[in-house]
Amino acid sequence: MKSNWSIHDSEELYGLKRWGKPYFNINNVGHIVVSPQNNKDKALNLFKLVQNLEKRNFNLPLLVHFPDIIEDRIEQLNHCFSKAMARYNYDGSYQGVFPIKVNQQRHIVESVVNYGYKYKYGLEVGSKPELLIALAQLKNSNSLLICNGYKDKKYVETAVIAYHLGYNILIVIEQLSEIYLVADVVLEHGIKPNLGIRAKLSAKGDSRWANSAGDRAKFGLSVTEIIRALDQLSKSGMLTKLKLLHFHIGSQISAIATIKDALSEASQIYINLCKLGAPMEYFDVGGGLGIDYDGSNTNFPASKNYSMQNYANDVVAAIKTACDSQSIKVPIIVSESGRSVASHQSILIVNVLGVDKIEEFNNTTEIDNCHTLVQEILEIYISINETNFQEAYHDVLQLKREIESLFSFGYLSLYERGKAEELFWKCCRKIKTILQKVDLEVDELDNLHQLLLSTYYCNFSVFQSLPDNWSIDQLFPIMPIHRLTEKPTELGTLADLTCDSDGKVSRFIGYQNVKPHLELHSWEKNEPYYLGFFLSGAYQEILGSLHNLFGDTNAVHIKLDNDGYHIESIIKGDSVAEVLKYLEYNSRDMIKSMHKKTQNAFKNRQITFKESQLFLKYYKDALYNYTYLK
Known part of the structure; x- marks a missing residue:
């Protein structure tokens, strides 16, 4: 159905201009195009890319990454x-860090x-394995390496010695016990690394990660603990190495007012640390x-409800105002903006394998001998x-x-129940058609739309x-x-391949709302139909x-x-x-086992x-092929 519908209608329906700008658009033939460098003169037809990859036996589902988008996001943030x-x-200056946990690929x-x-x-790293990645990957000795997370002696030793190798490394104290751990390592190796303190703010985030701050936050030092930490650092001769204040109030903050509240509190902690003798240099927001x-x-x-520029303005203004009020030198501002940098660069492309929808039933005959309740439904259908x-x-x-109750007690035949269901769905479709015709929204009939979803x-x-979609209802x-x-x-929901009722997107x-369905096109068995899951580049790959x-x-x-594009x-x-x-299964042992079983079956004349x-061939092919369907 192409009449009276344009790409502008599709842009509005799916909100593409709102969430996809400036990277995603629709061309004049109705295909999504990607402009990774924020340049419409260089755009990639996503549909053609997928088809070309399939011709090369590169099967779906497929994750498409655009590293040029990462470059653009980093440039935007710094700008x-x-x-x-x-x-x-x-x-002062700005130095961002990328939290590896967002996407460790x-x-x-x-x-x-x-x-x-x-x-x-x-x-930024939050574990020993992530620290090892960062040490191997960093190229600029002036780039910061922020060490967060739980730490054991090996973690601290690796970071301390790396500091002597020339890395601009900062070990962030997130628990009081870590001060003693660092002090022991310093005493053993004679190397004093730069340190930071993570503050446990009373200001809390407004998202599902709000508990990252507050009195019961998992990480960070309370004000009382910060004072004790300063005392301990002074006794250990390491107060001169305290250079950074860090706080974190959660991921995906929706309201800028929340960020302002946190900045106001953290700024006061920062200037008080300076007053208490710590030679502070970095403010990690x-x-x-x-x-x-x-x-x-x-x-x-x-x-x-804010832009990246609004965010930067508020961070800079809050820190400058606090420092100027006490004549304290402004710090180097650090941010750990992982979701903002990584999300847009990744698109998951999947193909539709089939559709389950309520069938159209045209035959309303052969019910004269059915139960009177079945005949009543027909009468209602005619009168709607x-x-x-x-x-x-x-x-x-x-x-x-x-009718379902009568069937359960044996008073209706399977045939009669089948006819009743046919008529019920015919009634539902007829009512839906009337609703669309008169353009009515009837709250009591919301369930009708749910019943008819494909x-x-x-x-x-x-x-x-998309583990976040399943586990925390993250929308993409x-x-x-x-x-x-x-x-x-069509109005539909999406089901995945797993044998789990939760394996769906609904x-x-x-x-500004959540819909129980997605607008989709009719599916034809011999024609490909591709869906894209956008903005999925943060956390999803590693949490799967x-x-x-x-x-x-x-x-x-x-x-x-x-020349267009190349596959990097x-x-x-x-x-x-x-x-x-x-899972500790050895594929060669499995093949040997199946060899033995097929030989025994052949000897016993169970198979030819x-x-x-043929069975062994299928078995081997399945073992060494993609886990998804072709």
Whole structure:
């Protein structure tokens, strides 16, 4: 259905201009195009890219990364802070760090390090393995390496010795006990690294991660503990190495007022640390810089009511005001903006495998001999009109319940129940048509829309590729990547491949609201239908689980150039054998076992020799192929 529908209608329906700007647009043939460098003259047709990759036997689901978007996000972040500092005459500088936990994939971290080099953009780590990654990846000795998280002696020793290697490393004290641990390592090795303190603010975030701050926060020192820490550092001869104050009030902060409150409190802690003799140099405002998943520019949980420039302005203004009031030199500002840097660069592309929808039933004959309740539904169906549709809906619902009860007690045949269901769905469709015709919203009939939703079965695992959607109801923009000159005619939800009732996506981004359905096009068995899950580059890859043993998806890293684009790297998704290896299964042992079983079956004449060879071939092929469907 192409009449009276344009790409502008699709942009409005899916909110593309709101959440996708400036990287995602629709071209004149209805395909999503990606402009990674914020340049429409260099745009990639996502639909054609997927088709070209499929021709090369690179199967879906597919994760497409655009490292150029990482470069643009880092440039934007540094530009915003530079502009804010010029506006407020801030006599200091900005040095961002990327929290590796957001996306530890090597190609992502390498992109961050390479593109951030000229800005002295560093890394933040929260564990020993992440520290080892950062030490291997960082290239600029002026880039910060912030060490957060729980620490044992080996973690601290590695960081301390790395400081002598020339890394600009800061070990952040998040618990009082870590001071004694650091002191022991310093005494043993004779190396005093630069230190930081994480403050446990009373100001709390407004998101689902609000408990990152407050009195019962997992990390950080209370004001009382900070005073004790200063005393202990002084006794250990390490107060002169305290250079950084850090705080974190949670990820994806939706309201700028929350950030302002935290900055006000933290700024006072900073200037008091300076007054108490600590030679402070860095003010780390942590993460929290949100992205606008729904494009509403509000404090809705899937949005934010501020821009990146607003954020930078407020950070710079708050710190400068506090420092100027006490004639204290302004610090180097550090932020750990991981979600804002990494989210846009990744798109998950899946194909629809099939659709489950309520069938159209045209045959209303052969019910003369059916139970009277079945005949009553037919009479209601015939009588439904624009004046009685609401009453008719309640009546057929009641009749349906009565018929199901009679069937359970053996008073109705399977045939009669089948006819009753056919008529019930015909009534529902007729009522829905009337609602659309008269353009009415009837709260009591909301359930009708839910009953008639189609289920689109998609080739992916929610648990592997969108774990935050399943676990914490995180919303991601989802839409078709083609056929956007056509009006979607179906309302549906998405189901994944797992044998789990939670393996679905049934909450979708609206405009400051959550929709129970997604507008989709009709599905044709022999025609590909691709959906894109956007803004999924933060946390999803590393948090994914192996539910039903669906492993990592295929992934490509795409860079645009003067000739169009080139594939910077291809990362093959997990094979079945690789996934099974995580669980201590040896693929060669499994094949030997099946050889033995097929030989015994052949000897016992249960199968033919040809069948045994064919089965072994299928078994081996399955073991060494993609975990997803082809």
